[in-house]
Amino acid sequence: GAVVSQHPSWVICKSGTSVKIECRSLDFQATTMFWYRQFPKQSLMLMATSNEGSKATYEQGVEKDKFLINHASLTLSTLTVTSAHPEDSSFYICSARVDRVSDTQYFGPGTRLTVL
Amino acid sequence: GNSVTQMEGPVTLSEEAFLTINCTYTATGYPSLFWYVQYPGEGLQLLLKATKADDKGSNKGFEATYRKETTSFHLEKGSVQVSDSAVYFCALIISNDYKLSFGAGTTVTVRA
Numbered sequence: 001g002a003v004v005s006q007h008p009s010w011v012i013c014k015s016g017t018s019v020k021i022e023c024r025s026l027d028f029q030a031t032t033m034f035w036y037r038q039f040p041k042q043s044l045m046l047m048a049t050s051n052e053g054s055k056a057t058y059e060q061g062v063e064k065d066k067f068l069i070n071h072a073s074l075t076l077s078t079l080t081v082t083s084a085h086p087e088d089s090s091f092y093i094c095s096a097r098v099d100r101v102s103d104t105q106y107f108g109p110g111t112r113l114t115v116l
Numbered sequence: 117g118n119s120v121t122q123m124e125g126p127v128t129l130s131e132e133a134f135l136t137i138n139c140t141y142t143a144t145g146y147p148s149l150f151w152y153v154q155y156p157g158e159g160l161q162l163l164l165k166a167t168k169a170d171d172k173g174s175n176k177g178f179e180a181t182y183r184k185e186t187t188s189f190h191l192e193k194g195s196v197q198v199s200d201s202a203v204y205f206c207a208l209i210i211s212n213d214y215k216l217s218f219g220a221g222t223t224v225t226v227r228a
Binding site: 004006032034041042043044046049093095097103104105106107108109110 | 148152158159160161162165167205209214215216218219220221223
């Protein structure tokens with residue numbers, strides 16, 4: 001149980017285009033989903049927290065107009081990288097928390113974004 | 117603020133060797149501590165966790181003890197296998213703040 005999927009697993013796009021990444025909890029309902037960014041050989045950096053039915057909370061330094069997050073249902077959150085540039089190339093990872101009192105997050109396999 | 121410091125890698129070991137990855141933390145509150153593992157090409161998986169002082173988390177032969185006095189949560193395994201090759205992340209979460217703070221990760225390679 002507690003499986004989180006991401007789609008696509010990798011994407012290559014041209015500079016200036018927008019890319020949408022989906023994060024789904026497959027066998028549980030996630031009240032909260034998190035989006036991370038991981039640079040090569042570095043740790044995960046929390047970008048934003050997404051609660052179902054409400055606006056995402058962004059970490060300091062993360063542009064909310066650049067990284068649009070929508071948590072449309074208890075099993076789906078999407079991250080849209082708008083007007084992508086090469087510096088947005090990275091590994092994006094989502095995670096999901098089962099309930100508001102749980103301290104355990106379940107992670108998706110990640111999405112590799114390459115912007116040409 | 118909250119932060120996690122773990123030993124830098126990469127770490128290369130032979131099979132059946134003893135593995136230790138050091139992890140220390142600073143936290144404004146009373147954290148829960150975690151070790152996550154990322155196998156090649158896969159997402160992070162929870163390896164073990166401990167929620168209070170002196171708790172020992174264990175899984176797949178790995179152990180870590182929550183040491184409040186030294187603010188540490190070192191990961192150990194007595195006899196590693198090639199399949200343990202992965203990146204290991206130490207992390208913490210504060211009980212009233214759901215955000216995970218990760219260490220930089222330690223790459224472990226086990227050779228046959």
